[in-house]
Amino acid sequence: MKKTWQEKMADKKNLPKILTLEKNFPCYNAVHKMGADAGDRIILVNPSEVMDIMKRIPNGKIMTLADICKTIAKKHKVKGCCSLTTGIFVMTIANAVEEMKKEGKRINVPWWRTVKADGTLNEKYPGGAAAQKKLLEKERWNIVRKGKKYLVII
Secondary structure, three states: OOOHHHHHHOOOHHHHHEEEEOOOOOOHHHHOOOOOOOOOEEEOOOHHHHHHHHHOOOOOOOEEEHEEEEEEEEHHHOOOEEHHHHHHHHHHHHHHHHHHHHHOOOOOOOOOHHOOOOOOOOOOOHHHHHHHHHHHOOOOOOOEEEEEEEEEEE
């Protein structure tokens, strides 16, 4: 049987985990852009930590995936955070929140206020980038089309 988004969102027993960044890591380039080099300590975070940050994004503000990673890295006193796992958790949390709402559970996580590191909207969110665009426009964000993608104007 396929796991629900809520089951996928559950904390992982082996996380958080502090690792030494290596050039062959799948997230090396992204973590390196945030200032970490091979040999630096980085963190693989748990979904609950990502969700705690997402919950606190107030109306009128947005956070990029890079912002979330930097917040987590600072908290754990490491040089970087794996943006690959964090990005997967952001998408999983958004889908889990919508799944919970369909079940009648009340949960306040404004997932649409989290955008990709370059400010583009996330196609993997519930309803795709178009649904995220609608929710952000309700909060008076200016969204423009950039090729096939949508971009938040900050």
